[in-house]
Amino acid sequence: MDTQSELTGSKTIIAYLANQFPKCFTTEGEVKPLKIGIFQDIIDRLGDNIQLSKTKLRLALRVYTASWRYLYSVKEGASRIDLDGNVCEAVTNEQATHALELLKASKAKVKAQRETKNKEQLAPNSRTKKPAFNKSGLKKAKSNVKRDAANSNRQSKPELKLNKAVAENLQVGNSVKVVLGSKPVSAIISNIEKEHIKVKVSSGMELTVTIEHIYM
Structure with a gap:
């Protein structure tokens, strides 16, 4: 990979890192926690050999360390590794707890997105439209209802038969x-x-x- 255009996407950059530092990065299978400060180590190691945006490199590392398989690896006592696969410091309890919280939040987000998508697929494609009434038509309809109700009341009342008194x-x-x-x-x-x-x-x-x- 010789040009900057080949290293713009996070997946492309991670694949490049796995190729350059195979004992540290991997695109599949089990991963190991990275050394704290690995970003600066990469910058120092690559030097001027390749034009790589620091912003995009940082984003790619964020994507790599936010993956479920990486978060699964961050357990208390697990050894972190440097670019050459050498063992460095161990994962602390606080770091392991934070990784577990991120993993749970990520899974919950994916679950919510899946449920929303399922609801949208089950929802009807179109809703029945209500007939539109203009103001004059609505007034006329109300007037007809009142008139019919009045006629009904008059028809329902029995006629009172009265006889003149003697x-x-x-x-x-x-x-x-x-x-x-x-x-x-x-x-x-x-x-x-x-x-x-x-x-x-x-x-x-x-x-x-x-x-x-x-x-x-």
Whole structure:
């Protein structure tokens, strides 16, 4: 690999490192924890032999050390290695705990992404569209509903059959219907003076009416 364009992707850079330092890096199988400060060791070792962006090298190392197989290797007491595979310092308890937390978080993220993808695949491709109403159409529809309801109420109410009262049959205390408007009102006869009949309606008000307004 002689040009910078060949070393732009993290996978390409990791493959290059595995080729240059086979006792330290690997692209498959078991890996070993890297020495602390391995980044600077790589820069010092490569020197001017190849044009490699430090930013992209750092990113590639981050990808390598964030992989599940690498995090599995970071256990308390495990030996870290340098570029030549030589044993360096051991992994501390704190470092091992941190690696385990990263591993759990990474697995949880992958699981959540998989569940979201499954839900999207099971979801219907399209939803039933609701019919659109303009304002005038909506008002007209509401008006029709009210009109139909009113007609239904009128049709459902039984007609009240009333018979005109006969003067000779009326007595004080009789329950009668008094019609002064569109609706009959229940009342009780409280006094009869010839053609004038005094009645008391349910509200307590007393009225004087003629026989024409009295129904049984």
